[in-house]
Amino acid sequence: MIFTALAVALVLACVLRWVRWRGCSRVVFALALILFLLAGSGLLPMLLLQRLQAPYVVRPAPAWASDNAIVLLTSGAVPIPDEPVEPGFAAYGRIVQAAAMYRDCTSAARRCTVLVTGGDPSLLGTPLAVTYGAVLQRLGVPVADLKLESRSRNTWQNAQFSRPLLQTMGAQRIWLVTSGFHLQRGLLYFAHFGIHPTPVRADYLAATFSLWPSASNLVLTNLALHEYVGIARYYVYNALGWNAPQSTALDVAPVVDDASAPK
Numbered sequence: 001m002i003f004t005a006l007a008v009a010l011v012l013a014c015v016l017r018w019v020r021w022r023g024c025s026r027v028v029f030a031l032a033l034i035l036f037l038l039a040g041s042g043l044l045p046m047l048l049l050q051r052l053q054a055p056y057v058v059r060p061a062p063a064w065a066s067d068n069a070i071v072l073l074t075s076g077a078v079p080i081p082d083e084p085v086e087p088g089f090a091a092y093g094r095i096v097q098a099a100a101m102y103r104d105c106t107s108a109a110r111r112c113t114v115l116v117t118g119g120d121p122s123l124l125g126t127p128l129a130v131t132y133g134a135v136l137q138r139l140g141v142p143v144a145d146l147k148l149e150s151r152s153r154n155t156w157q158n159a160q161f162s163r164p165l166l167q168t169m170g171a172q173r174i175w176l177v178t179s180g181f182h183l184q185r186g187l188l189y190f191a192h193f194g195i196h197p198t199p200v201r202a203d204y205l206a207a208t209f210s211l212w213p214s215a216s217n218l219v220l221t222n223l224a225l226h227e228y229v230g231i232a233r234y235y236v237y238n239a240l241g242w243n244a245p246q247s248t249a250l251d252v253a254p255v256v257d258d259a260s261a262p263k
Helices: 002-018 022-041 043-056 092-107 128-138 155-169 180-192 215-240
Strands: 067-073 077-080 083-087 111-117 146-149 173-178 198-201
Touching (some): 002 022, 067 155, 067 180, 180 215
Parallel strands (some): 067 173
16 A cells, blocks of 8 residues: 555656646655655554554453354465465464464363354465464364354455354354454454454554664555555445445354453
């Protein structure tokens, strides 16, 4: 997002200069430079990420229900030469958090199923759900307690295709595990399909202030803007009637509280 915006601004500034609108060209170039400096210095991503992640900094401590579903949103994978596809570097925080919650849930003598949702949007030959599920098994989640949704290509479809699976599972409480910056959009999409999970962040992103523009700050700005665009697009599509009809709330059984909670 940020790289596209900067590229468009620079091209526009060059075009304006070419048609001799040099005053407008200077303004556009100056705006592009200000945007670059704000993003690269860390000031812009600090603001954007704080607004996205602030509600989820502290992981929730509600009780486990008798029957729980932990929904894990996938985050990409990488092909390894002569080896199976592996989760991307940003995925392991989510996987570890889901595995830790599963361990805590079963330690409290409660039933827990991990639903991993993600297809193969990058055409690597293996659905993300399968790739992440294999790692979860190595972390101690048995196959019997894993459910894989391997058709979805984005967060919207994660929610859309998870609903029928959650409906059949009949869990009393649903937990949504993903990165802190991704939770707000994930919850919005899941609510559209009548799913109201308890949000649990995995990783937490923080920009660092730098007098010299930092590539990492530019990447964080890009990640944050992607979330804001996805949220804005949801409301625009809703207004235009382009989204699928909203679903009724998922019917879940009453919760029987227990003193245990995710760590």
